Amino acid sequence: MKIFVTGGTGLVGSHVVDRLTSEGHEVLALVRKSSDTRHLRERGATLVVGDVTDPASLERALSGAGVAAVVHAAAVVLSADGEWAHYEAVGVRGTENVVRAMHAAGVRRLVHISSTAVYGMGATKEPLTEDQPVMHDAPRWNHYVREKVLAEDVVWAAHAQGQVAATALRPGVIFGLRDRNVTPGVLGNMAHPKGALIGDGRNVVSHVAVQDVASAVSLALANPVSVGRCYNLVDPARRSQLELYQVFSEVAGAKVPAARVPMFMAIMLGRAFNWLHRVRRRPGPVPADPISVTVWGSDGPIDSSRATAELGWRAEVDLRQSVAESVQWHRAQTGRGTASAPLPPDGAVGAV
Numbered sequence: 001m002k003i004f005v006t007g008g009t010g011l012v013g014s015h016v017v018d019r020l021t022s023e024g025h026e027v028l029a030l031v032r033k034s035s036d037t038r039h040l041r042e043r044g045a046t047l048v049v050g051d052v053t054d055p056a057s058l059e060r061a062l063s064g065a066g067v068a069a070v071v072h073a074a075a076v077v078l079s080a081d082g083e084w085a086h087y088e089a090v091g092v093r094g095t096e097n098v099v100r101a102m103h104a105a106g107v108r109r110l111v112h113i114s115s116t117a118v119y120g121m122g123a124t125k126e127p128l129t130e131d132q133p134v135m136h137d138a139p140r141w142n143h144y145v146r147e148k149v150l151a152e153d154v155v156w157a158a159h160a161q162g163q164v165a166a167t168a169l170r171p172g173v174i175f176g177l178r179d180r181n182v183t184p185g186v187l188g189n190m191a192h193p194k195g196a197l198i199g200d201g202r203n204v205v206s207h208v209a210v211q212d213v214a215s216a217v218s219l220a221l222a223n224p225v226s227v228g229r230c231y232n233l234v235d236p237a238r239r240s241q242l243e244l245y246q247v248f249s250e251v252a253g254a255k256v257p258a259a260r261v262p263m264f265m266a267i268m269l270g271r272a273f274n275w276l277h278r279v280r281r282r283p284g285p286v287p288a289d290p291i292s293v294t295v296w297g298s299d300g301p302i303d304s305s306r307a308t309a310e311l312g313w314r315a316e317v318d319l320r321q322s323v324a325e326s327v328q329w330h331r332a333q334t335g336r337g338t339a340s341a342p343l344p345p346d347g348a349v350g351a352v
Contacts, residue, residue: 001221002026004067004107006052006098007074008045009035011179012113012171012213016071017045019214030061030074039178052094058101069109071217072098072155076147077181078289084143091147095154103163109227110164111220112155113213115148116172116206116232116302121294123203127303130170130230141271144291152230159228167220168230169213172302173295176210176317177325184330185292186248189257196259198266198297201242205295206234206302209317219311231307235315238301251324263297266290 003020007013008029017040020027027045030052031037037047050057052074062070074094079086095112102110119128120135121142134152138145152168159166175182189195216233220226239247245256261269270290307313 001068002028002066003069003071003221004028004030004048004062004065005045005071005073006030006094007072007113008040009037010073011174011176011181011210013071013073014039014178015176015210015214016073016217017043019211019218020071021045023218028061028065028067030058052097053089055097055101058097059104062101062105062107065105067105067107069111069221070098070102070107071111071113071221073113074098075113075151077144078291079143084140084146087143087147088150092150092154095151099154099158099164103158108163108165109221110155110159110166111217111226112152112166112168113217114152114168114170114230115144116170116234116300117145117295118148118152118170119300119302120145121298121300123299124301127301128232129303130232130306141290142294165227167226167228169216169220170230170232171208171213171216172206172232172234172300174208174210174213175319175322175326177322177329179210179326179330183248183323183326184334186245187252187254187327187330190245190248190252190254194259195257196261196266197241197245197257198261198293199241199263200260201245202240203297203299204238204301205241205244205298206300207239207244207319208233208235208315209319209322211317211322212313212315215316216307216311216313219313223311225310229306229310231311231313232302232304233307233313233315234302234304235319236304237319239319241296247320247323248327251320252327263293266293266297 003025021043028048029040029045030048030050048061075091076087118134134149155166158164249256267290270293
């Protein structure tokens with residue numbers, strides 16, 4: 001098939017391109033002028049300059065191109081300014097633009113990359129299934145949850161109206177090569193003298209390797225049963241926050257922080273850091289974000305048995321391998337062993 005991928009230079013999007021091109025599909029990747037596209041060119045993807053916030057660029061890309069399906073992976077993970085406007089413009093309005101361009105071009109098949117964050121980030125005893133309602137009343141500061149919930153609303157509304165034939169994939173925290181969010185945050189937290197885990201560290205952090213997310217995309221595209229369905233994607237090994245840090249410690253040769261910070265205090269600190277970052281107009285992502293705090297501090301076991309039963313999907317990539325690839329790539333990009341970031345972990349929201 002000829003498949004159009006948004007967010008092609010991001011973590012998930014780039015691995016989707018890897019998977020689809022390796023299977024012989026023709027891939028068109030949406031890229032911005034400022035993006036590093038070397039990897040996509042090496043994979044033989046056709047580069048389409050544009051942006052999900054620019055409807056005209058999407059219409060040009062899809063009109064008359066013979067595209068059979070769209071994989072929508074573009075979204076905001078952590079915004080540099082921390083403002084809701086950025087999440088909304090890219091994640092929500094951008095999704096509306098993609099759906100409209102597909103409808104105008106007569107392209108119906110859509111695989112949308114969502115997140116387990118749509119369930120919210122609270123404590124739960126039983127593993128969450130896809131039957132769990134999404135959280136429409138998330139705290140107003142939790143822009144990532146709001147973005148992902150509202151983006152899915154757009155997708156399912158278009159699906160109900162017959163404009164697209166949609167599948168939504170909901171991965172947990174994503175580890176892997178070309179990760180610009182989770183790995184820098186974890187390494188920075190371990191390197192910082194005031195680094196700490198959130199709570200007692202025993203909470204389950206549902207996670208998945210990025211290659212396994214790309215595998216699910218391929219399976220969903222190939223299986224008509226996935227149309228109109230959503231699928232959780234997590235490693236069935238329910239590892240705690242502490243266990244994940246221990247894997248990073250072994251791979252990176254860094255110490256797991258000894259300190260522990262209660263969730264409510266970490267969120268308050270994160271919001272304060274967020275505000276100071278914007279007031280001082282510092283470049284780059286917020287060094288300590290309450291969204292990251294809730295991801296790492298919440299107790300969120302997730303059930304992904306539907307993906308296994310209906311698509312034959314399994315989490316096959318070894319966690320240690322995935323973390324090692326991510327750490328190695330990060331060090332090559334930064335030229336140093338760790339990134340500097342104050343408490344708490346930065347960028348640990350892994351949807352895209």
